[in-house]
Amino acid sequence: MAARETSPRYRRNLLTCLCTTLVALSVTGCASTRNHDNIKTGSVPNMSRAYDQMNATQLASASASLGKAYEANPKDRSTGLAYANILQMTGRQAQSLAVMQQVAIAHPSDREVLAAYGKAQAAAGQLEQALGTIGRAQTPDRPDWRLFSAEGAVLDQLGRSADARNRYRMALDLQPNDPSVLSNLGMSYVLSGDLRTAETYLRTASEQPAADSRVRQNLALVVGLQGRFPEAEQIARRELAPQQADANVAYLRSMLAQQNSWKQLAAKDTDTKNTN
Structure with a gap:
């Protein structure tokens, strides 16, 4: 069973927390191309x-x-x-x-x-x-997969998750297995509380040859949200210099420990598992 949709207020709070986390992670350590957007x-x-x-x-x-x-x-x-x-x-x-x-x-x-x-x-x-x-x-005769994915990211912020995922899949039709699109699709499921589905897409994204550190940081975040902190830290440290990795891990720990939104999301995902 898919995770239940979050309320608009909860989604806004979670989105704020999510965006704060990703921005902080990227500034402190991601050492590759910024493709999240x-x-x-x-x-x-x-x-x-x-x-x-x-x-x-x-x-x-x-x-x-x-x-x-x-x-x-x-x-x-x-x-x-x-x-x-x-x-x-x-x-x-x-x-x-x-x-x-x-x-x-x-x-x-x-x-x-x-x-x-x-x-x-x-x-x-x-x-x-x-x-x-x-x-x-966007132009119908020359559709751009990056624009479909960008549109999906905006739709996710508006709470229109079904429309957002449709755009991500349109992007993947044009650019199969693109790690940035798969990552966005995975984070879309984070916003609706389905952490298991999110992890599936993010793992697939991280396995692509063109995957960058941002994708792996997203995966680390989702793994951490499910309580698997050692595994999350291991993912977060990959490919980064020790100082950058320490900064990322410290921030990841801080967010997972202190933000009520993350705790609510983890509890929500547990409830969903129990109903399956």
């Missing part, structure tokens, strides 16, 4: 890979350098995309959205720019606007 824009993925290996001080320095480049030429597509991306990584969602607004004005028909703009809108809480922007970026 499933938006790749021009040269940004390669730059993001470098950013993910930076500590907070290095990120601040990179942000300052990109800020100067953006001020010198705010219409430059690559600079604007990179600057908006690093602003999101450092928690400056409103500023990231403002940057992407300017880039979108300068490149109104660029679907990758529109996709990144939609991502920035979603990160800033403008979910309905994000859906509209991503929809304008």
Whole structure:
């Protein structure tokens, strides 16, 4: 039996907790491409890979350098995309959205720019606007799997899990076994309290050759939510430098121990098992 749907208020609280966890994990240690949001824009993925290996001080320095480049030429597509991306990584969602607004004005028909703009809108809480922007970026004759997955992520935040999973599966039809889409699909089941299904998708995602550390951190989180802390720590430490791994594990332990939302979710999943 599938897990029962969570209430809108519970889902909002859980989503806030979930997003906080993932952002903190990524900033402290994920050492590969940031694919959780499933938006790749021009040269940004390669730059993001470098950013993910930076500590907070290095990120601040990179942000300052990109800020100067953006001020010198705010219409430059690559600079604007990179600057908006690093602003999101450092928690400056409103500023990231403002940057992407300017880039979108300068490149109104660029679907990758529109996709990144939609991502920035979603990160800033403008979910309905994000859906509209991503929809304008998508074209029926040339559907983009990344846009389907991005749309799914927004729909999940709106509580429309069935629609979200439909979009993820549409993305997988175009890009079979993509680890970032499988990871998003797994996290969708986390939001509805079905941890076992979530783990199945996240394990499949982590086994893909292109899987990055973000995917494995998501898997570690879901394993930890089910009370298997040693296994979760082992997953969280893979591929990371000792200092980064320690930071990730410490934060993972903190979130699992202190957040009531996680405890409620674990209890909910236990109740679901008992009804099967």
